[in-house]
Amino acid sequence: MAANEGHTVTFLTSGQIWPPFTVECPGFSAPSASFDGSGCVTSGLLFQGDKFTVVFPVAGNFKLVCLVHTDMTGTIHVLDPSHSLPHDQAFYDGQAQRESADLLQVEAAGVMNHHHHLQNSVIAGHGETVATGGGSDSLSVMRFSDQGITVHAGDTIEWTNDDPTTAHTITFGPEPQDLVDPSSNVTVDAHGARHGVLSSPSDAVHSGFIQAAPQDRTGLAQAPSGVTRFRVTFSKPGIYPYICSLHDVLGMKGSVVVLP
Numbered sequence: 001m002a003a004n005e006g007h008t009v010t011f012l013t014s015g016q017i018w019p020p021f022t023v024e025c026p027g028f029s030a031p032s033a034s035f036d037g038s039g040c041v042t043s044g045l046l047f048q049g050d051k052f053t054v055v056f057p058v059a060g061n062f063k064l065v066c067l068v069h070t071d072m073t074g075t076i077h078v079l080d081p082s083h084s085l086p087h088d089q090a091f092y093d094g095q096a097q098r099e100s101a102d103l104l105q106v107e108a109a110g111v112m113n114h115h116h117h118l119q120n121s122v123i124a125g126h127g128e129t130v131a132t133g134g135g136s137d138s139l140s141v142m143r144f145s146d147q148g149i150t151v152h153a154g155d156t157i158e159w160t161n162d163d164p165t166t167a168h169t170i171t172f173g174p175e176p177q178d179l180v181d182p183s184s185n186v187t188v189d190a191h192g193a194r195h196g197v198l199s200s201p202s203d204a205v206h207s208g209f210i211q212a213a214p215q216d217r218t219g220l221a222q223a224p225s226g227v228t229r230f231r232v233t234f235s236k237p238g239i240y241p242y243i244c245s246l247h248d249v250l251g252m253k254g255s256v257v258v259l260p
């Protein structure tokens with residue numbers, strides 16, 4: 001992987017309920033495993049440069065997923081050794097390059113369309129999902145659309161996560177232990193956005209995960225609506241730096257300048 005974002009390489013059994021990536025399969029294998037469809041196999045979180053090897057002892061078509069990113073899936077077709085392979089590695093490398101280029105093109109078009117600025121609003125992450133013959137590819141831009149924004153004391157800024165799957169946070173002050181839930185000084189506005197008030201650059205407020213609802217599917221219980229918006233009202237002038245507590249190491253940071 002090129003960016004230092006964590007992923008898993010996971011083969012679940014047919015019909016298995018997705019475990020959280022922290023629980024893994026449950027249990028995880030390293031640095032290699034064997035998968036024949038009868039018992040699940042997963043790596044732990046893999047970061048830049050990490051490798052995980054899976055051996056397939058029997059023929060079959062096996063779904064590959066990342067437990068961190070729901071729209072990052074594929075299929076491994078394992079043929080009987082008596083069958084010749086339809087393509088060589090160069091074919092698949094080319095296919096991967098084309099799919100990656102497609103995704104970036106969709107993203108470039110998306111940014112053009114999404115770049116209408118509403119006043120005092122910041123896009124907190126933007127993403128795309130495309131279908132492939134073997135599953136889904138997704139792309140997430142780990143950036144705030146306006147890394148610096150200037151408002152006046154008393155103004156409210158609204159952050160919206162435009163990504164179909166990836167969670168982000170808007171975090172002023174130190175990173176809390178619990179990243180999932182909002183800090184206790186966050187309230188919920190009538191139409192669902194979370195809302196904090198800051199009166200000094202030394203104050204802290206944490207949005208919790210700001211994330212789209214998962215895709216619904218026939219036969220499963222409907223998911224509740226996602227909380228995709230966070231607002232902060234700035235009552236006093238100052239410079240207020242903030243981060244996404246999940247992706248600050250990738251450069252997802254911003255600041256708000258509040259003038260009198």
Ligand SMILES: [Cu+2]
Pocket residue numbers: 125142167168169244245246247248252
């Ligand atoms: Cu983020």
